[in-house]
Amino acid sequence: EAQVTQNPRYLITVTGKKLTVTCSQNMNHEYMSWYRQDPGLGLRQIYYSMNVEVTDKGDVPEGYKVSRKEKRNFPLILESPSPNQTSLYFCASSLEQTGSNEKLFFGSGTQLSVL
């Protein structure tokens, strides 16, 4: 089954404790992206990647890191989480760049709480 898999689904952590949220897609997609979703706001892009070893900042990259060492994986790293990073996070992928009008496939989300 074609899908984007995120782990974990729920994560509670404390300020300053490094964490990684994993994302993997099995559709051989070129483009992958991370979003955060907060109540009353639209999805905001954190980072995106158009191909292996190519990553770029989105609208809200501060406090986050990503890597794209393999085509299928795009982990999101919070080196020193803070309470304002408490949010619902989504990984997404598409066959090509979104500028090519490609639809996005989303993972099921990771609800992160930073205490």
Added chain:
Amino acid sequence: SQKIEQNSEALNIQEGKTATLTCNYTNYSPAYLQWYRQDPGRGPVFLLLIRENEKEKRKERLKVTFDTTLKQSLFHITASQPADSATYLCALGNSNYQLIWGAGTKLIIKP
């Protein structure tokens, strides 16, 4: 600044009627517009894409219109069913690979 507005209040519709959701934008010139459905605790799921040179797109019971003069897209669900209850997101894309999202409108279809 660029702004996308979707009705933040939930839309309550009687089963069988047509549901119409609105997506308005300002200070933006999208090349295309997408609509997604999001169920509680799940990621958004793509529904329809419409380009700037298209007026209307249909898929089964769904219809999307795109009026670049009014800077508005309308999303219609005909013969609505309780299973259509969800939050619907619009997203506008430009030629620079930027995608801007609305906050979504919650649709409730009452039996």
